[in-house]
Amino acid sequence: MSSISVLKAREKQIFTKGEEAPFEMSCDTKSLAGAVSQRACVFCGSRVVLYPIADALHLIHGPIGCASYTWDIRGALSSGPQLHRMSFSTDLSETDIIYGGEQKLQQALLELIDQYTPKAAFIYCTCIVGIIGDDVDAVCRQVEEETGIPVIPVHSEGFKGTKKDGYRAACDALFNLIRRNPAPAPLPRSINILGEFNIGGETWIIKKYYEAMGINVVSVITGDGRVDEVMQAGNAALNVVQCSGSVTHLAQKMEEEYGIPFIRVSYFGIEDTSDALYRVAEFFKDSPRIMEKTRDLVKNEVNKVIPYLETVKKDLEGKKAALYVGGAFKAFSLIKALKTIGMEVILAGSQTGTREDYEILKEMCNQGTVILDDANPLELAKYVMEKDADLFIGGVKERPIAYKLGIGFCDHNHERKIPLVGFEGMENFAREVHETVTSPVWDLVPRRAAKKSSPPAGKEKAYDTP
């Protein structure tokens, strides 16, 4: 096998467990120029978080591309309005770039608000807007005054940081809404669900569990989101945060301002879902019935899915998986979920992990597992080939890498259409993994066919350049 080199400047973002080198994962940095990063931009981070708010107007201020490429690409479902699935852009032209886009923005806003009567409007500032210096805040204030709905700027210029900074900008925008509730009054046994985006209806699954436990869900901030609900969020007693990378900033602000504590959970896999529900029950231990109900719920649900998981486990036992996901927190759950169905993780990477995340990852992984921050297609290919993965879990940009190399693939990003959370989500996940890993097509793929006759290649050394 020909060697794939790793850029010197990226070596610190790659770690193999069991190596002598001290663990000093470099992360949270901008992507290297010229590297084909799998990451997007600040705007992407903001759009991801705010996307599911279905009765708000999402207007992208800038030239057309940013809006064009993000039109209706996410699997976030709404039980009512579908306004979030439209793609609105000020589609700046050359004259706007020269003379400024404020007027166009204002006019576009007024027209769109008139046409669609949204409950609020989010205005995403993209790269160019930051450069030409439009005073978007002023336009927003003016339109808000004129229309009477919240009009909120989201400062998400692509070059001003990483996707994570986009999450932060989105959290600020959400907090802007929450703050408009003048006198929040805490409700008993109540929570907000944060960082749950209702991909394929996931929010509905989670909500159902909490309802069965006797817990009031005040708001799922962004899952099947509504402006009014977000504005009620200050009334909850506890924030339950999933996908912590994206919304921790909001949870922190709510803790500071309203004294609402938060816990970090995950709903991927049986283990983490149960753990999440138990921890919420534990928080409300003053109402003892809640824990009782939770135990019943978990027992019931686990019993429902176990038989299926056992059947697929027979086929998947000992197979190897590679993960490359947005936030590292998701990787923790996936590692456990894969273990449930007998699979082992040989590569785990994320676009936006933090140092602590990678520490935890390292603890969880087996010897020899490769840990990657902000990888590119070449590196991903290098390690899945070296480690001989049977399954790759990632998003659209990772899929063709896996397929070209004859490796099964499971979508685990915002574009998927199947819910993967909770107990039934675990069943969907296992089914998807099983279907792809056991597909007979891999026997025909040249790399696989060839490997049957030759032993796997050894590890290549990092390529040293001046």
Place this chain on the structure above:
Amino acid sequence: MTPHRPDKNSPDSNRHDKPYTATQNACKMCTPLGAALAFQGIERCVPLLHGSQGCSTYMRRYLISHFKEPVDIASSNFTEETAVFGGGANLKLAVENVARQYSPDMIGIATTCLSETIGDDVPMILSELRNNFKGPALVHVSTPSYTGTHMDGFHQAVAAVVDRFNPAHKKAPYKPKKKKCINLFPGMLSNSDIRHLKEIFAAFGIPVSILPDYSDRLEGPSWQEYQAIQEGGTPISAIKKMDMGTHSLELGSVLALSAEKGFSSAGALLAQRFQVPCTRLPIPMGVKASDRFFEALSEITGKPVPKRYQKQKWRLVDAYVDGNKYVSRKRAVIYGEEDFVVSMAGFLAEIGIIPVLCASGGRSGYFKQALAEHLPETVLPHVIIQDDMDFARMEKTARALSPDLVVGNSKGYAMARRLSVPLVRVGFPIHDRIGGARILHIGYKGAQQLYDTIVNTLLRTRQTASEVGYSYM
């Protein structure tokens, strides 16, 4: 057939008729995407976008979802400081890193809105870089998105590549032109279209250089080993010989008009600098346009049209006859790239379908004229032509026209669904089906496939709507 689902947010719930300012569901992509695609069609070339990270990632995933293939596009990854102090250092570092990781023969550099707006002098940065850099050829194309659409980026990139390897001062080596060789600039066609063109030229027995040609690279086999750059694409050596071509052929009616009005298309450049004659034709969709195409080839090469194409043509016309009743006087909405829509409208008109609405997000300014020249006089008065169009406005116009079918890329699905008419998927992008890049649109063979698809779609609609459910139509 798709059921009608009323949706309170659908654009037809418009309460006002006045034109609006925002673009709602764009029917276009941005300029660098077209450039990146064109660069993918050059052998051992890696596209690099000079600007922020996001643009290149979004374009990658957009192309990946259509082609279902790896599409690597590097970025110079602007940071806040870069945006303020200029992108020179980033671009140089990016070029070096791409060269190191991919060892390409060429890096195709397209600027994004950002680097254009801050006014980076890319040619200067690159010439500085070239002084102490032994590496791949660097080709730059200026593609601010606020001045055009992905189609403009595509054509400009093709022209930039030809310009770079065939500079005006280039002295043609003294070599008598032995053999005819044709330069073909097909525009943004599907992989299958490009393959079909290659097959046609082979049948004529004439060497051809097709630029760009991503048909192998964006639809290759599974890999035995990792390929940093997939095989395929127009070899740079072939591009360098374009000045010695005996003829250039450019496809696209709007492109032809822009070239007439001064756009330095690839063909125009070669004609101007090296006197390579250039013929411009509409994209050959349908019998009439394919006739023109084959006649032109025959004329240029001095060879008769190979028998198999004659046969394909007469079989096609026979099929037109068999299905005439099912399509005649049906009403279609067509949208997509301007050149594509012009040719598609011509094809539909020749089988008896009225292209009641021809829409494009493009804004070349020549769309109307191109359609007027391409459509029969009897059909033209029934056609509404809208450029600089988005799907929200398109849907509104379309609804009033009660079409029988919608023809275009998969971005019109939501519109077709709300209009309760079937969508025949053609062009780019196809994000909701597999095989979008394998759709054949051109030549008699392409027309045959489109014709069968369209007739069968209409038959299925009739069958589904029938209370009896005839199984014999």
